[in-house]
Amino acid sequence: MNICVFLSAADLDDRYTRPAREFAELLGKGGHTLVWGGSESGLMKVVADGVEEAGGRLVGVSVDFLAAKARAVAEPHEMVIARDLAERKALLLEKADAIVIMVGGTGTLDEATEILELKKHGKHTKPVVLLNSAGFYDGLKEQFRRMEDEGFLPLPLTDLVFFAEEPVGALAYLEESLGTQ
Numbered sequence: 001m002n003i004c005v006f007l008s009a010a011d012l013d014d015r016y017t018r019p020a021r022e023f024a025e026l027l028g029k030g031g032h033t034l035v036w037g038g039s040e041s042g043l044m045k046v047v048a049d050g051v052e053e054a055g056g057r058l059v060g061v062s063v064d065f066l067a068a069k070a071r072a073v074a075e076p077h078e079m080v081i082a083r084d085l086a087e088r089k090a091l092l093l094e095k096a097d098a099i100v101i102m103v104g105g106t107g108t109l110d111e112a113t114e115i116l117e118l119k120k121h122g123k124h125t126k127p128v129v130l131l132n133s134a135g136f137y138d139g140l141k142e143q144f145r146r147m148e149d150e151g152f153l154p155l156p157l158t159d160l161v162f163f164a165e166e167p168v169g170a171l172a173y174l175e176e177s178l179g180t181q
Contacts, residue, residue, distance in 0.1 A: 001178055002059065003027060004035040004096030006111040008104035009042040009069070015134040016103045017043065021050045023100070023131065023167035028054025030171065035095045037088070038062035038079055040071040043102065052077075059095055063088045089114055098174045099128045103136045116160055120153070127177035128161045129170045137163070 007020065024047040027034060034051040037044055038060025048058055048071055058077040062070035063085055073079045082088035089111055093099070101112045118124055130137055141163055148157040164170035 001030075001097045001174065002033045002035050002095055003174065004092050004099045005047055005102060006092075006099065006104060006108050006115075007036070007043045007047065007102035008108060009037065009039040009044045010105070011042050012103065016136070017046050019131065019133040019167050020046050020102060023047070023102070023170060024050025024056075025054045026167055026171045027051050028056030030175075031056065033057040033059055035059045035061070035092055037092070038070045039066065041069055043104070045071070047102075061088050061091045061095065085110075093118070093124060093126075096126060097178060098126050100170055100174070101128070101130045101137075103131075103133055119160060120155065127174055129173055130161050130163050131167065131170045132163055132165055 020043050024034070028051040034048060034056055036048060036058070039045065039062070052058055058071070058073055060071055060073060060079040061082055062079065063082045067081050070079055070081070080091060082091055093115065099115055101108065112130070115128060119126070119128060132138065132141065144157055144161070147153050153160065162173050164173060
């Protein structure tokens with residue numbers, strides 16, 4: 001599977017880096033490909049390092065104004081530089097079979113909401129997992145439930161996104177959804 005991961009490029013506390021490393025190791029050992037923002041810093045680097053060390057392949061999609069921070073990759077890995085953030089998001093989605101949203105800031109939230117909006121409108125049917133490390137997305141989960149309860153979502157929340165509390169549950173859901181177990 002090509003698994004797109006949206007996450008922070010910031011250096012973060014172990015309560016966030018530990019699950020990110022664990023997910024990366026599971027992804028790499030499972031023979032999956034990481035599709036990510038291409039950064040060589042913060043949590044993005046932690047995940048890319050973990051996938052590569054575990055034998056997985058990397059497909060990075062950086063953006064022109066961040067190209068200097070992009071990871072240098074050689075075959076069999078791939079790095080694409082998009083013109084802008086909109087093209088980057090489109091390329092990340094295009095190259096992915098599934099999406100995992102990890103902890104992050106406004107950029108990650110922007111990516112997550114766009115991916116979910118596209119799914120809501122039937123523009124893709126790829127499974128989306130929100131990895132709720134250390135309860136980071138508890139508030140967002142509650143907001144989504146309220147949106148569903150009050151009629152703001154035209155489909156059940158469970159059809160839109162799966163909330164996983166642990167990395168192993170996130171990957172298991174994706175493998176089951178795509179029939180790759």
